[in-house]
Amino acid sequence: MRLFGREAELKALAELIDDPAKRSGVLLRGEAGIGKSALVAEAVSRASAAGLRVLTMTGVEAERNLAFAGLHQLLYPVRAGVDALPAPQRDALRCALGLAEGAELSAYLIGLATLTLLAETAAVQPLLVVAEDVHWLDCASADILAFVARRIESEPIGMVATLREGERSFLQDAGLAPMPVDRLSDEVAAELLDSTATGLTPAARAWLLAQAAGNPLALTELPAAMKHQGEPGPMLPLSERLERAFTARVAALPAPARTALLVAALNQSDSVSETLAATGLILGSAAELEILAPAVEVRLIELGIGAVRFRHPLMRSAIPAASALAERRQAHLALAETLRDQPDRRAWHRAAATSGADEAVAAELDRAAGRARRRGGVAAAIAAYEQAARLSERQDRKADRLLGAAELAVEAGSRGTSERLVRDAQALELSPRRRATAAWLLSSFEDGVREDLSRVPELAELAASVAADGQVEPAVRILWGAAMRCFWSEPGPAARRALLDVADRLPVPDGDPRLVAVAAYVAPFERGGTTLDRLRELAAVAGADPEGDRYLGSAALQVGAFDLAARFSAEAAPVLRAQGRLGLLPRALAVLAWSRARLGDLAGALTAAAEAATFAKETGQPFVYGLATAVQAEIAALRGDHGQARALADEAERVALPVGARPVLATVQLTRGLAALSEGRFDDAFAALSRILDPADPAHQLALRAYCLAELTEAAVRAGRIDAMRDILGDLEPLAASTPSPALHIGLRYARAVLAPDEEAEELFTAALRADLTGWPAERGRLHLAFGEWLRRRRRAAESRTHLRTARETFDALGMAAWGERARRELRGAGESSPNRDPDAREKLTPHELSIAQLAAEGLTNREIGQRLYLSHRTVSTHLHRIFPKLGVSSRADLARVLRTSCGSDE
Numbered sequence: 038m039r040l041f042g043r044e045a046e047l048k049a050l051a052e053l054i055d056d057p058a059k060r061s062g063v064l065l066r067g068e069a070g071i072g073k074s075a076l077v078a079e080a081v082s083r084a085s086a087a088g089l090r091v092l093t094m095t096g097v098e099a100e101r102n103l104a105f106a107g108l109h110q111l112l113y114p115v116r117a118g119v120d121a122l123p124a125p126q127r128d129a130l131r132c133a134l135g136l137a138e139g140a141e142l143s144a145y146l147i148g149l150a151t152l153t154l155l156a157e158t159a160a161v162q163p164l165l166v167v168a169e170d171v172h173w174l175d176c177a178s179a180d181i182l183a184f185v186a187r188r189i190e191s192e193p194i195g196m197v198a199t200l201r202e203g204e205r206s207f208l209q210d211a212g213l214a215p216m217p218v219d220r221l222s223d224e225v226a227a228e229l230l231d232s233t234a235t236g237l238t239p240a241a242r243a244w245l246l247a248q249a250a251g252n253p254l255a256l257t258e259l260p261a262a263m264k265h266q267g268e269p270g271p272m273l274p275l276s277e278r279l280e281r282a283f284t285a286r287v288a289a290l291p292a293p294a295r296t297a298l299l300v301a302a303l304n305q306s307d308s309v310s311e312t313l314a315a316t317g318l319i320l321g322s323a324a325e326l327e328i329l330a331p332a333v334e335v336r337l338i339e340l341g342i343g344a345v346r347f348r349h350p351l352m353r354s355a356i357p358a359a360s361a362l363a364e365r366r367q368a369h370l371a372l373a374e375t376l377r378d379q380p381d382r383r384a385w386h387r388a389a390a391t392s393g394a395d396e397a398v399a400a401e402l403d404r405a406a407g408r409a410r411r412r413g414g415v416a417a418a419i420a421a422y423e424q425a426a427r428l429s430e431r432q433d434r435k436a437d438r439l440l441g442a443a444e445l446a447v448e449a450g451s452r453g454t455s456e457r458l459v460r461d462a463q464a465l466e467l468s469p470r471r472r473a474t475a476a477w478l479l480s481s482f483e484d485g486v487r488e489d490l491s492r493v494p495e496l497a498e499l500a501a502s503v504a505a506d507g508q509v510e511p512a513v514r515i516l517w518g519a520a521m522r523c524f525w526s527e528p529g530p531a532a533r534r535a536l537l538d539v540a541d542r543l544p545v546p547d548g549d550p551r552l553v554a555v556a557a558y559v560a561p562f563e564r565g566g567t568t569l570d571r572l573r574e575l576a577a578v579a580g581a582d583p584e585g586d587r588y589l590g591s592a593a594l595q596v597g598a599f600d601l602a603a604r605f606s607a608e609a610a611p612v613l614r615a616q617g618r619l620g621l622l623p624r625a626l627a628v629l630a631w632s633r634a635r636l637g638d639l640a641g642a643l644t645a646a647a648e649a650a651t652f653a654k655e656t657g658q659p660f661v662y663g664l665a666t667a668v669q670a671e672i673a674a675l676r677g678d679h680g681q682a683r684a685l686a687d688e689a690e691r692v693a694l695p696v697g698a699r700p701v702l703a704t705v706q707l708t709r710g711l712a713a714l715s716e717g718r719f720d721d722a723f724a725a726l727s728r729i730l731d732p733a734d735p736a737h738q739l740a741l742r743a744y745c746l747a748e749l750t751e752a753a754v755r756a757g758r759i760d761a762m763r764d765i766l767g768d769l770e771p772l773a774a775s776t777p778s779p780a781l782h783i784g785l786r787y788a789r790a791v792l793a794p795d796e797e798a799e800e801l802f803t804a805a806l807r808a809d810l811t812g813w814p815a816e817r818g819r820l821h822l823a824f825g826e827w828l829r830r831r832r833r834a835a836e837s838r839t840h841l842r843t844a845r846e847t848f849d850a851l852g853m854a855a856w857g858e859r860a861r862r863e864l865r866g867a868g869e870s871s872p873n874r875d876p877d878a879r880e881k882l883t884p885h886e887l888s889i890a891q892l893a894a895e896g897l898t899n900r901e902i903g904q905r906l907y908l909s910h911r912t913v914s915t916h917l918h919r920i921f922p923k924l925g926v927s928s929r930a931d932l933a934r935v936l937r938t939s940c941g942s943d944e
Contacts, residue, residue: 040075041232041253042225046216050080053195054087057163061189062196064208067218069351070254070279073199076218077167080197084165089195090158091165094182096173098354099305102385102421104414105133106305107178108151111166115158119150123904125615126150133177133412143617144177144413148184149907155185156192156909163193170350172204176416176449177409179207186211187655188908191915220251229253234260254349258282261336280355286335287356293320294331298338300368301329302356303389305382307344315371366390381405388424399428403438415449418442423458436465443478448620455479470511473503477515484521486660486696493519493528497535504543516540517551520558524595525660525698527732527739533559548575550585550592557592561740565596565776572601579605583612587625594628595740597780600812602632610645614905623653623661630668631704634675635744635780637815637851640879640887643672647884648906660701663692667704669884674711676880677854682712694735702736703729707745714752715855722752723761730765743769746784747819750791763792783808783816791823798827818847822860825867834867845871852880879936881923889916890924894933 040047046065053060065073081091094111112119112134119130130150131137158164168174168182186196186208198213200206209215221229226246230237233256237245249255259282287295297316304311309326316324329345332338339346347353357365369390376383384401391398406421422442429435439462446455459475467475476499485492496519504512519536522528536559545552553571556564572593579586590606593599606629613622626649633642649665670685686708693701706725713722726749728736746769753762766788772778773785786808790801802824810817825840841864848857861871879887892902899910899917906913926932 039232040072040079041229042221043072043076043218046076046218047079049214049216050076050197051083053197054080054084054089054165057089057165057195058191058193060195060214061186062166062198062213063216064213065197065199065216065218066202068202068220068252070252070258070349071202071218071220072253073218074169074349075253077169077197077199081165081167084195088162089165090162091167092155092158093167093169094174094178096168096170096175096179097305098173098350099303101173101175102417102424103175103305103381104177104409104412104417105135105147105175105181107168107174108147108181109134111168111178111182112151112154115154118154118157121157122150122153123900126153126904129413129617130154133414135412138411143619144180144415145184145619145907146617147413148181149617149904151181152185152188152907152909153903155189155194156911159193160911164195166194166196168196168198168208171198171200171206171208173350174206175414176207177412177414180416183207183211186213188912191912192909221253221256222251226251226256230256230260233257254351255279279351280358283337283352283355284359286337287332287359290331290335293324293328296320296364296368297324297328298332298356299360299364300372301338301345302347302353303365303368303386304372305385307346309340309343309345311372311375312345315368315375318371318374319367366392381408384421385424388428391428393428394430395428396430396434399425399430399434399438402428406441410445415445416451419445419449419451419454419458426461432465433468433471436462436467436471439465440471440474440478444474447478469502469506470508473499473506473508473511473515477511477518483658483660484525485518486522486525486698488522490522490526490528490532493522493532494535497532497539501539501542504539509544512539512543513545513549513551516543516555520555523558523739524591524700527699527737537564547571550575550582550588554588554592554595557595561595561597562743562772562776562778562781565778568592568596569598569601569777572596572598572605576601576604580608580612583609583616583618583625584621587613587621587628590625590628590632594632596776597740597744597778599632599635599744599780602628603636603638606632611905614907619652619907620656620658623649623651623656623658623665626652627661627665627668630665630672634668634672635815636813637818637847637853639672639675639852640891642668643879643884644888644891646672648888659692660696660698663689663698663701664704666692667701667708670708671704671711674708674715675853675855677715677858679712679716682708697735699735699738700741703738703741706736707748710745710748710752711855714748714755715859719752719755723749723756723758726752727761727765730768743772743778744780744784746781747787747816750784750788751823754791759792762788766792779813783810783813787816787820787823790820791827795831802827814847815851815853818844818851818853818856821847822856822863825860826863829863829867837867838864838869841867842869882920886916886920886923889913890920890932890936893917893920893929894936896929896933 049063053063065076067073084091092111092114094107096107100106119127122130125146126149129146133147155164171179196213198208226249230245245259248259258279287298296319297312300315301312313324316328329338329340333340336348337352339348369386373383373386384405387398388402402421402425406418409417409421419442422438426435426438429438439458443455443458446458455478459478463475496515500512500515503515516536516539523533540552540555548571553568557568572589575589586605586609590602590609593602593605606625609625610622610629613625626645630642630646630649633645646665646668650662650669653662653665666685667689670682670689673682673685686705689701690705706728710722710726713725726745728734729745730742731737750762753759773781786805790798790805793801805820821840822844825837825844828837841860845857845860845864848860864871882890888906889902892905899913902913903910921927924935926935
C-alpha cells in the first residue's frame with residue numbers, strides 16, 4: 038500500500054534497516070491516526086525483505102498493569118535462547134516471564150538478560166525490534182526496552198518505536214532519534230482522499246478534507262462514516278469524531294457480535310480462544326469464530342491465526358466507552374472465569390467488575406502485587422496495591438496497601454505517585470507507626486535536598502516517637518533520612534544535636550552500619566573517634582553485606598578515613614552490581630571515586646566516577662550524578678586536563694547550585710582551586726578553596742571543609758595569604774583534638790610544616806613523612822614535593838633532589854600530570870634534568886574504555902565483562918577492538934602488560 042507524503046520518514050527508516058548497527062533506532066511520535074503504524078508496517082516489510090529478523094511488541098491499555106506483558110510478546114519467538122544465557126540472567130528472565138519462581142528480582146538484571154538474548158539472536162541474523170504504542174506498555178517492559186535501547190550502539194539491532202502525541206515514555210530519554218510524524222499537507226491529503234473515496238461531491242469532499250485536517254486515518258475512515266451518518270453537526274476533536282464513527286459501526290452489528298467485540302476490547306490478550314470462551318459464558322452457549330465475522334466486514338478487527346486484532350487502538354478504546362456499565366461488568370466477570378489458571382489477569386478482571394469494597398478481591402490483588410514485585414514489576418505491584426486499597430473493607434488494611442504502594446513508588450523513583458498515595462493514606466485515621474511511615478516516605482526522594490531544613494528536627498522528634506512506640510526499624514529509617522540531610526545541606530548544630538540524642542537512645546547494636554553512618558554524617562568530628570573505632574572493627578568482616586558496606590563507606594568518607602571509605606565501597610560495589618541494585622550502586626561508586634581521587638588512585642577513581650555518573654543519571658538520582666560529575670572534574674584537574682575539568686565542574690554546578698547540594702559544590706570549588714594552582718593563578722586558587730570553609734557559602738560542607746588543607750595551604754603561601762591561612766588553622770586545630778581523622782591530621786601536618794618558620798620546618802616535614810601514609814601516596818608525594826621545594830630554596834640542592842625525584846616519580850605513577858610537571862620544574866632548578874613524561878596508557882582511553890580494558894587485563898572474558906558493566910559481550914568486543922590500536926597492543930596479555938607498566942614509574 039502506498040504511503041502518501043512520507044518520503045523523508047521512509048528514507049530514515051530505510052537507512053536504519055540498511056545498517057542497524059550505525060544508529061540505535063527511531064521514535065515515531067504523532068497524534069492518533071497520523072500514520073505511525075503504517076510507517077512501522079512499511080519498515081517491517083522492508084526489514085524482512087532485507088533479511089532482518091523482526092521481533093515486535095505492542096502496548097495495550099488493558100495490559101498496563103500486567104508486569105512484563107510487553108516483554109513476553111517481544112521475546113516469545115526467541116524464548117528457546119533463554120536457557121543458553123548465563124545462570125543469573127537466565128533465572129532472572131525466566132522469573133520475569135513467569136516461567137519460574139524466584140526471589141525478588143532486579144529490573145536491571147532482567148534488562149541485561151534481555152540485551153544478551155537479543156544480541157545473541159542478532160549475531161545470527163540482524164534484528165529489528167518494533168515497539169508500538171509504547172505509552173501503553175506496562176512500565177516493567179518499558180523500562181527494559183529503554184535499558185536495551187541505551188546499549189545497542191554496537192549491535193546489529195535496530196529499534197523502531199511509536200508514541201502518541203501528548204504521552205510520555207521512558208524511551209524518550211533512551212537515545213532513540215526522535216521522528217515527528219506530522220499531518221499531511223493540503224495537497225497530499227487531497228491526493229489520499231481521492232485515492233480512497235471516489236464519487237464524492239465537491240461539497241462532501243471539501244467537508245471531509247476540513248474534518249480530517251490532514252490526518253490519514255480520518256481521511257480513510259470518515260468517508261465510510263459519512264455514508265451511514267451524514268455530516269455531523271457540531272465540530273468535535275478529531276479523536277472523538279473517529280471514535281463516534283467507530284461506535285456507529287459497532288451499533289449496527291448483531292448483538293452477539295457486539296458482545297464478542299466488547300470482550301475482545303477488554304481482554305488483556307489478543308487470544309481468539311479466550312474471547313470466544315468468555316463470550317460463550319455471557320451468551321449461555323458456545324461461541325464460534327463466525328460470531329466475529331460482522332466486525333471483520335466493517336473493518337473494525339482483523340483475524341489472524343488464533344488472534345483478534347483491532348485495526349487501530351482508537352477502535353479498541355471506543356467500544357468499552359460506548360458500552361453500558363452492566364455490560365462491561367459482565368464481560369470482565371466472564372473473562373475472570375475464563376482465566377482461572379492465570380491469577381494475575383483474573384484478579385484484575387475481578388477488580389474491574391467490582392464497584393464497592395470486597396476484601397476477597399483485594400486479597401487477590403495483594404497476591405498479584407507480590408508476584409509482580411518478585412518478578413521485578415514494581416509499577417505493576419504499585420497499581421495492584423492501589424487497586425486493592427480501593428476495594429479494602431477495613432481502614433487499616435487500606436492504609437497499609439496505600440503505604441506499601443507508596444514505598445514501592447519511592448524505590449521506583451516515582452515521586453508524584455508516591456506523594457499522591459501518601460496523601461491518600463494520610464486522609465485516613467493512621468496509627469503512630471503508619472504516620473511515621475508516611476512521613477518517612479514523603480522525605481525519601483533526593484535525600485530531602487529540596488525540603489525545608491526545619492524538617493530535620495521534626496524528623497528527629499518523629500523517630501523518637503516511633504521508637505517509643507516500639508517501632509525501631511521505622512525509627513532507624515527516619516533517622517537515616519534525616520542524617521542524609523546533614524550531608525547535602527546544613528541544618529545547624531541544634532538539629533544535629535537532636536538527631537544524635539535520638540540515635541543514642543535507640544535500642545540498636547553499636548555496630549549497626551546505619552547508626553555508624555548516622556553518627557558520621559551528623560557529627561563527623563565529635564563522633565570521629567568512636568566512628569573510626571567501629572569502622573576498623575567492621576573492616577575485618579567487610580564483604581559480608583553490600584548494603585552495610587555502602588553505609589560504612591559513606592561513614593568513612595565523612596570522618597576522613599578515605600582508605601577505609603575506598604575499601605568498604607569497593608566491597609559493596611561489585612555485589613550491588615551483580616544483584617542489579619543500580620539504585621544503590623552509583624552511591625557506592627561515588628564514594629569509591631571520591632575516596633580514590635583523594636588518595637591519588639586516579640585510574641580507579643576515574644572508572645568509578647564515570648560509571649556512577651552513568652547509572653545515577655539512568656536511575657534518576659540528579660545529585661548523586663552531580664557528585665560523580667564533580668569528582669570527574671577533580672580527577673581531570675589532577676591530571677592536568679583543565680579544559681575538561683572546567684566543563685565538568687560547570688555541569689556539576691548546574692545540577693547542584695539551584696538546590697544548594699553542598700558536597701557537590703564543595704568538590705566543584707576544590708576542582709577550580711586545583712586547576713588554578715597548576716595554572717599559577719594562586720589568588721584564584723585561594724579564593725575558590727576558601728569558599729569550602731566559609732559557613733555562609735553554599736559550597737561549605739561541614740566534613741569536607743577539613744579535607745583539602747594541603748591544597749589550601751599551598752594556595753595561601755603562593756598568594757601571600759599566610760596570615761589568613763594561620764587563622765584558618767587556628768579554627769581547625771581544635772577539631773584535631775576531638776577526632777583522629779586521618780585526612781584532617783595529614784592535612785594539618787602538611788600545613789604546619791609549610792607555614793612553619795625555618796628553624797621548625799625541617800623537623801615538622803620529617804615528622805610528617807614519618808607518619809603512617811600507607812595507602813595515601815598522593816599525600817606522601819605532596820609532602821616530598823613541598824619539602825624538596827623548601828630545601829632547594831635554602832640552597833640545599835643535593836638534599837632537595839632526593840625528595841623532588843620521589844615526588845616526580847609518585848605523581849607520574851599516579852597520573853597527576855600537573856603536579857608531576859611542577860616536580861620537574863623544581864628538579865631543573867635543583868640542577869637535574871627530567872625526561873618528559875609520556876602519556877600514560879590509561880590516559881589514552883575514555884573512562885568507559887578504561888573500565889573494559891582493566892577487566893580484560895584481569896583475565897575476564899567478554900561475557901564476564903558485559904555482566905559487570907551491563908553491556909552485551911559483543912559491545913565489549915567492539916570496544917576492545919578500538920582499545921587495542923589505541924594502546925598499540927594485539928592481545929590481552931599485551932594489554933595486561935601495558936596497563937601494569939603504566940601503573941608504575943615511567944623510568
